[in-house]
Amino acid sequence: MSLDPVARFRRFSRAVTSEVGALDTSFLGRGRPLGSARVLNAIGHGRTDIAEVRDYLGLDSGLMSRLLRGLEDEGLIETRPDPADGRRRIAALTQAGQREFEAYEDISNTRAKALLSRHPHPEALLAAMDLVASALGRDRIVFEEVDPRSEPARYCLGEYYAELARRFENGFEVSLSRDPDANDMIRPRGSFLVAFSDGLPIGCVGLKGGIDYAEAKRLWVAPSARGLGLAKRLMAATEDAARELGHTIIRLDTNRALPEAIAMYRKSGWTEIDRYNDDPYPDFFFEKRL
Structure with a gap:
């Protein structure tokens, strides 16, 4: 039954x-x-x-x-x-x-x-509430360009780093990665977008400015908001920001422990390319010409 x-x-x-x-x-x-x-x-x-x-x-x-x-x-x-x-x-x-x-x-x-x-399990209750609130408020999610050092950005990045540490085979240490400088993700060099659901941050992505190309960095969506197309929207907004800043090429790297991200990139016009950096964590490298 x-x-x-x-x-x-x-x-x-x-x-x-x-x-x-x-x-x-x-x-x-x-x-x-x-x-x-x-x-x-x-x-x-x-x-x-x-x-x-x-x-x-x-x-x-x-x-x-x-x-x-x-x-x-x-x-x-x-x-x-x-x-x-x-x-x-x-x-x-x-x-x-x-x-x-x-x-x-x-x-x-x-x-x-x-x-x-x-409630005996308040965190589980809050997780369920977050899931419902994200589903009911999906049409009211807004993107704001913020300083990557702001509190909402730091919250998102902290959640992102913690998830990578859980999912990567050998964990994740920010100091070992090619973590972009905040100034490279602020206009006129780049941008940093945070998705807000009724004032609470539920996703982010950064655009790191460069000379020959820009890089999409730190794409993260809260578990409660996954499956709503938010990652695609964040990436599309990042591409728009890159165009506004005069970039014609965007690159990104990712790890094999993130198959859903890899599948999204392949389905949305990104081309797999050879390694272009010495970051120890990524296994796949992509590029998109705007």
Whole structure:
């Protein structure tokens, strides 16, 4: 006997709906429904452009207007024309709105910690949550070009190095590899892209500038986001960045312990070439002419 997948999905949906209080008229006991609280949360986290907030929350214009009007009537937000573009409107929290935003943050954080503390395997629970969040938010994943020394980049690179250490036959030591200098992955020489899912980093890739060719380096996708085509999108964005920077050739190297990466390169127009560096880790070398 196997349980019906649809029934399992719907049980999950009901559990989440109940846990987050989606049907409560007073979300987290603060006197307003979930929709109003989410708009307040989005503005509090820096999304001030009203059209951006509406798209982020997936709301239609009518509902968005009603929610904004309700928050204005409470004295929690102020809206005004964007000084840089009068056709657009922006929103900001008032002092009262900031206090309410912080109250929601405190309650939400406390509830999250309590739920995780009750579970015998919190890391497994978080891994499952990451998997679901990546699947549901796949259309809202965004790429940002960042400094490779920034916190999101360092997180991704740390996860990447740890995975190589687990998968390579003899482990992986960054100091032994041809680790690119950060300045080579910053414009105008190169670039470093991080994929974000609702603010959390879930993938990265670097473009190291060179004289005769550029190199794609440090492609990584979080396990929870694999199978969604994110690696292909990151590589395509890297090729676009290379073109913008005037590069006509990109190269990369990889190890036989990463067969999924090798297969992707072969299917997406990369040509296998002879070894072009003395890095001790790679077994395969590829090139693409742009």
